[in-house]
Amino acid sequence: MNTVIFRTIAPTLAAIMLVFSIFVLLRGHNEPGGGFIGGLIAASAVAIYGIGASVTEVRRAIRLDPLSIAGVGVVLAGASGLVSAFFDVPFMTSQWLAFEFADSEVVLSTPMIFDIGVYLVVFGTISAVALALEEPEQ
Protein backbone atom coordinates (compact mmCIF):
# COMPACT_ATOMS: atom_id res chain seq x y z
CA MET A 1 0.00 0.00 0.00
CA ASN A 2 1.40 3.28 -1.08
CA THR A 3 0.55 5.66 1.77
CA VAL A 4 3.26 7.61 3.58
CA ILE A 5 1.73 7.12 7.04
CA PHE A 6 1.55 3.36 6.77
CA ARG A 7 4.95 2.96 5.12
CA THR A 8 6.49 5.02 7.94
CA ILE A 9 4.76 3.26 10.81
CA ALA A 10 5.00 -0.34 9.53
CA PRO A 11 8.69 -1.08 10.43
CA THR A 12 8.29 0.44 13.92
CA LEU A 13 5.09 -1.48 14.55
CA ALA A 14 6.65 -4.71 13.30
CA ALA A 15 9.62 -4.24 15.66
CA ILE A 16 7.34 -3.63 18.66
CA MET A 17 5.25 -6.70 17.80
CA LEU A 18 8.36 -8.90 17.49
CA VAL A 19 9.64 -7.82 20.93
CA PHE A 20 6.18 -8.36 22.43
CA SER A 21 5.99 -11.83 20.86
CA ILE A 22 9.25 -12.86 22.54
CA PHE A 23 7.96 -11.45 25.86
CA VAL A 24 4.78 -13.52 25.51
CA LEU A 25 6.82 -16.60 24.54
CA LEU A 26 9.18 -16.48 27.54
CA ARG A 27 6.43 -15.65 30.05
CA GLY A 28 4.32 -18.55 28.88
CA HIS A 29 4.97 -21.26 31.45
CA ASN A 30 3.41 -19.74 34.56
CA GLU A 31 1.17 -17.04 33.08
CA PRO A 32 -1.01 -16.79 29.96
CA GLY A 33 1.03 -16.88 26.79
CA GLY A 34 3.37 -19.37 25.19
CA GLY A 35 4.85 -20.44 21.91
CA PHE A 36 1.70 -20.55 19.82
CA ILE A 37 0.33 -17.07 20.50
CA GLY A 38 3.87 -15.63 20.41
CA GLY A 39 4.44 -17.15 16.99
CA LEU A 40 1.13 -15.76 15.76
CA ILE A 41 2.04 -12.23 16.91
CA ALA A 42 5.47 -12.49 15.23
CA ALA A 43 3.89 -13.76 12.00
CA SER A 44 1.45 -10.82 11.96
CA ALA A 45 4.40 -8.49 12.43
CA VAL A 46 5.96 -10.03 9.32
CA ALA A 47 2.65 -9.66 7.46
CA ILE A 48 2.36 -5.97 8.40
CA TYR A 49 5.94 -5.34 7.32
CA GLY A 50 5.27 -7.19 4.08
CA ILE A 51 2.24 -5.01 3.27
CA GLY A 52 4.02 -1.83 4.28
CA ALA A 53 7.34 -2.45 2.50
CA SER A 54 7.47 -5.33 0.01
CA VAL A 55 7.73 -9.10 0.09
CA THR A 56 11.28 -9.12 -1.28
CA GLU A 57 12.34 -6.76 1.50
CA VAL A 58 10.81 -9.04 4.13
CA ARG A 59 12.57 -12.08 2.67
CA ARG A 60 15.85 -10.16 2.80
CA ALA A 61 15.20 -9.08 6.40
CA ILE A 62 14.51 -12.56 7.79
CA ARG A 63 17.38 -14.07 5.72
CA LEU A 64 16.18 -17.68 6.00
CA ASP A 65 13.33 -19.31 4.13
CA PRO A 66 10.29 -19.28 6.50
CA LEU A 67 9.68 -22.97 5.95
CA SER A 68 13.24 -23.86 7.00
CA ILE A 69 12.63 -21.85 10.21
CA ALA A 70 9.57 -24.07 10.76
CA GLY A 71 11.73 -27.16 10.20
CA VAL A 72 14.28 -26.00 12.77
CA GLY A 73 11.39 -25.53 15.21
CA VAL A 74 10.16 -29.10 14.73
CA VAL A 75 13.67 -30.47 15.31
CA LEU A 76 14.09 -28.28 18.42
CA ALA A 77 10.75 -29.37 19.89
CA GLY A 78 11.56 -33.04 19.28
CA ALA A 79 15.09 -32.72 20.67
CA SER A 80 13.76 -31.15 23.89
CA GLY A 81 11.93 -34.41 24.56
CA LEU A 82 15.09 -36.48 24.04
CA VAL A 83 16.84 -34.77 27.01
CA SER A 84 14.81 -36.95 29.38
CA ALA A 85 16.48 -40.07 27.92
CA PHE A 86 19.67 -39.23 29.89
CA PHE A 87 17.78 -39.33 33.21
CA ASP A 88 16.08 -42.72 32.77
CA VAL A 89 12.53 -41.30 32.71
CA PRO A 90 9.81 -41.46 30.01
CA PHE A 91 10.06 -39.38 26.81
CA MET A 92 9.33 -35.65 27.25
CA THR A 93 9.50 -35.68 31.06
CA SER A 94 10.35 -32.10 32.08
CA GLN A 95 13.91 -31.43 33.22
CA TRP A 96 14.66 -28.25 35.18
CA LEU A 97 17.90 -26.38 35.61
CA ALA A 98 18.01 -23.49 38.10
CA PHE A 99 21.09 -21.37 38.79
CA GLU A 100 22.07 -17.97 40.16
CA PHE A 101 23.07 -15.37 37.61
CA ALA A 102 23.70 -11.70 38.44
CA ASP A 103 21.76 -11.74 41.74
CA SER A 104 18.66 -13.33 40.26
CA GLU A 105 17.51 -16.90 39.86
CA VAL A 106 17.35 -18.15 36.26
CA VAL A 107 15.26 -21.24 35.62
CA LEU A 108 15.75 -23.11 32.36
CA SER A 109 13.63 -26.11 31.46
CA THR A 110 12.88 -28.45 28.57
CA PRO A 111 9.26 -27.18 28.30
CA MET A 112 10.74 -23.77 27.50
CA ILE A 113 12.83 -25.27 24.68
CA PHE A 114 9.73 -27.08 23.43
CA ASP A 115 7.83 -23.77 23.52
CA ILE A 116 10.58 -22.06 21.51
CA GLY A 117 10.25 -24.87 18.98
CA VAL A 118 6.48 -24.30 18.75
CA TYR A 119 7.13 -20.57 18.35
CA LEU A 120 9.48 -21.20 15.41
CA VAL A 121 7.05 -23.65 13.76
CA VAL A 122 4.07 -21.27 14.00
CA PHE A 123 6.16 -18.25 12.97
CA GLY A 124 7.64 -20.05 9.96
CA THR A 125 4.42 -21.61 8.70
CA ILE A 126 2.13 -18.59 9.08
CA SER A 127 4.66 -16.13 7.64
CA ALA A 128 5.30 -18.48 4.68
CA VAL A 129 1.53 -18.46 4.00
CA ALA A 130 1.28 -14.67 4.45
CA LEU A 131 4.27 -13.96 2.18
CA ALA A 132 2.95 -16.34 -0.51
CA LEU A 133 -0.42 -14.55 -0.44
CA GLU A 134 1.15 -11.10 -0.65
CA GLU A 135 3.48 -11.95 -3.51
CA PRO A 136 2.21 -10.60 -6.85
CA GLU A 137 1.03 -13.34 -9.18
CA GLN A 138 3.26 -14.27 -12.09
Add this chain to the structure above:
Amino acid sequence: MVDLFLVLSGITVALAFGLALYRFVAGPLAVDRVVAFDTLTIISVTGIVLVALAANRIVYLDVALVYALLSFLGVIVAARYLEGGE
Protein backbone atom coordinates in the same frame (compact mmCIF):
# COMPACT_ATOMS: atom_id res chain seq x y z
CA MET B 1 -15.19 7.46 43.58
CA VAL B 2 -13.31 5.02 41.39
CA ASP B 3 -16.45 2.91 41.09
CA LEU B 4 -18.42 5.95 39.93
CA PHE B 5 -15.86 6.69 37.23
CA LEU B 6 -15.85 3.05 36.15
CA VAL B 7 -19.63 3.07 35.78
CA LEU B 8 -19.57 6.39 33.91
CA SER B 9 -16.91 5.20 31.45
CA GLY B 10 -18.77 1.91 31.04
CA ILE B 11 -21.90 3.81 30.01
CA THR B 12 -19.87 5.97 27.61
CA VAL B 13 -18.24 2.89 26.04
CA ALA B 14 -21.66 1.25 25.63
CA LEU B 15 -23.05 4.39 23.96
CA ALA B 16 -20.07 4.63 21.59
CA PHE B 17 -20.38 0.94 20.78
CA GLY B 18 -24.05 1.39 19.90
CA LEU B 19 -23.38 4.36 17.63
CA ALA B 20 -20.53 2.60 15.83
CA LEU B 21 -22.65 -0.55 15.51
CA TYR B 22 -25.39 1.51 13.84
CA ARG B 23 -22.87 2.79 11.29
CA PHE B 24 -21.58 -0.74 10.78
CA VAL B 25 -25.09 -2.03 9.99
CA ALA B 26 -26.44 0.98 8.10
CA GLY B 27 -23.29 2.31 6.40
CA PRO B 28 -24.15 2.74 2.72
CA LEU B 29 -20.64 1.95 1.42
CA ALA B 30 -18.19 -0.83 2.22
CA VAL B 31 -15.66 1.83 3.26
CA ASP B 32 -18.06 3.07 5.95
CA ARG B 33 -18.35 -0.46 7.27
CA VAL B 34 -14.56 -0.93 7.41
CA VAL B 35 -14.11 2.34 9.32
CA ALA B 36 -16.99 1.39 11.63
CA PHE B 37 -15.38 -2.02 12.20
CA ASP B 38 -12.09 -0.35 13.13
CA THR B 39 -13.94 1.93 15.54
CA LEU B 40 -15.74 -1.07 17.04
CA THR B 41 -12.46 -2.88 17.72
CA ILE B 42 -10.97 0.20 19.39
CA ILE B 43 -14.07 0.56 21.57
CA SER B 44 -13.82 -3.16 22.43
CA VAL B 45 -10.20 -2.64 23.51
CA THR B 46 -11.43 0.16 25.78
CA GLY B 47 -14.03 -2.21 27.18
CA ILE B 48 -11.41 -4.88 27.90
CA VAL B 49 -9.25 -2.32 29.73
CA LEU B 50 -12.26 -1.26 31.80
CA VAL B 51 -12.94 -4.91 32.69
CA ALA B 52 -9.26 -5.30 33.65
CA LEU B 53 -9.64 -2.30 35.97
CA ALA B 54 -12.92 -3.46 37.47
CA ALA B 55 -11.81 -7.07 38.00
CA ASN B 56 -8.26 -6.03 39.01
CA ARG B 57 -6.67 -8.52 36.61
CA ILE B 58 -3.50 -7.24 34.92
CA VAL B 59 -3.56 -10.17 32.48
CA TYR B 60 -6.53 -8.69 30.61
CA LEU B 61 -4.34 -5.76 29.53
CA ASP B 62 -2.26 -8.18 27.43
CA VAL B 63 -5.45 -9.40 25.79
CA ALA B 64 -6.27 -5.78 24.93
CA LEU B 65 -2.77 -5.22 23.52
CA VAL B 66 -2.84 -8.35 21.33
CA TYR B 67 -6.35 -7.52 20.14
CA ALA B 68 -5.33 -3.96 19.21
CA LEU B 69 -2.28 -5.19 17.26
CA LEU B 70 -4.13 -7.95 15.39
CA SER B 71 -7.24 -5.91 14.57
CA PHE B 72 -4.96 -3.35 12.93
CA LEU B 73 -3.74 -6.08 10.57
CA GLY B 74 -7.34 -7.02 9.72
CA VAL B 75 -8.31 -3.46 8.84
CA ILE B 76 -5.13 -3.05 6.74
CA VAL B 77 -5.96 -6.17 4.73
CA ALA B 78 -9.58 -5.03 4.23
CA ALA B 79 -8.37 -1.58 3.08
CA ARG B 80 -5.98 -3.21 0.62
CA TYR B 81 -8.79 -5.34 -0.78
CA LEU B 82 -11.02 -2.26 -1.22
CA GLU B 83 -8.17 -0.40 -2.91
CA GLY B 84 -8.12 -3.00 -5.68
CA GLY B 85 -5.50 -5.37 -4.30
CA GLU B 86 -2.48 -3.86 -6.02
